[in-house]
């Protein structure tokens with residue numbers, strides 16, 4: 001009988017898959033298989049400047065070669081910008097987003113002038129210049145055609161989901177290894193600051209789309225690399241803002257090379273398709289990734 005467990009693998013088609021991707025996909029697939037649940041593949045291709053359809057096709061091809069299968073149709077995020085716009089609109093109507101006109105250079109200059117910047121999970125935390133623009137000024141700059149990103153007013157967002165409702169506050173999420181985690185306002189405000197939820201050139205962001213789609217697709221267990229552990233705090237806040245269900249999380253270690261460096265597409269990780277062309281078998285790939293080849297279809 002099928003269980004309620006739904007896992008997913010959500011690669012971005014910015015290059016060919018390597019051993020690290022095989023490992024991540026294998027873990028998601030195995031967790032679904034072991035629980036007699038469902039496994040989905042989702043293509044996270046909102047960054048149309050870096051993602052390519054031929055890489056998407058290669059993902060299907062490489063994962064099939066490894067023996068994995070998933071439910072069809074596969075969701076391609078680039079086909080769903082209208083849905084992400086609805087989510088953004090809901091935040092905007094609650095006054096939780098503001099337009100940010102800053103360029104990367106301006107932000108760097110601002111940080112340099114301040115002498116220091118609090119360092120968060122994703123680099124320097126945005127100093128918040130555009131948060132203080134008046135409504136008139138914003139309207140003027142938008143009318144003048146200036147490009148802008150949309151940032152989440154983090155303090156306001158925490159306030160919005162928070163203190164008055166003791167049942168949901170503080171926010172928590174469950175990591176299989178690390179146990180229960182608290183996504184506290186301090187951590188969100190200091191660790192992330194006002195994150196970008198829609199970029200200047202792309203009307204959405206990874207954080208928004210991944211959380212939106214995990215909810216939409218009924219994912220109950222998110223398996224992904226430990227590099228995204230901190231991001232889960234932010235994802236938990238987004239879930240609370242939208243009233244989305246909260247999946248369980250299992251963050252797995254990232255595969256590293258002999259020198260201990262994380263495998264990366266352009267550096268030290270041969271593409272799966274090159275391994276395949278060199279005669280390496282799927283079983284050998286699983287073995288090398290540290291997963292039991294016998295657990296996967298031949």
Ligand code: GLU
Nearest residue numbers: 010011012044210224228
């Ligand atoms: N698309 C992300 C990546 O390729 C993974 C997102 C996730 O698993 O949450 O790194």
